[in-house]
Amino acid sequence: MALNVAALPPEHVPVLQGWIFMVHHSVKCSVSPHCKYGQRCATTRELLVHQAGCANAACGTESCVQLRQIMEHFAQCASTECVLCAPIRFQVQKSRSTSLTRRRISAGARLA
């Protein structure tokens, strides 16, 4: 089931944004749970490890299904006006867009 962002209660939006942010942090975090996010980082990592081996769309782990929906939406969402993704996309995709820009610049240089 896809995530319907328009139907999200406004108070859920910051919670889900926190999840997206934590996922992007904890996949790179090498000092978990001793980083500044502490147990929250560790919990997110545990969930990611579980999810990597879980293909069950109706998984009994409540957060598993929920997180999958959120991350699937975030990966596919291209809207700059999305209430969920737009405010944090810049934050979590900074490094990716930088390398994209660099690639585009070098491609342009070759053409010139």
Ligand SMILES: [Zn+2]
């Ligand atoms: Zn961490």
Ligand SMILES: [Zn+2]
């Ligand atoms: Zn699961």
Ligand SMILES: [Zn+2]
């Ligand atoms: Zn979105």
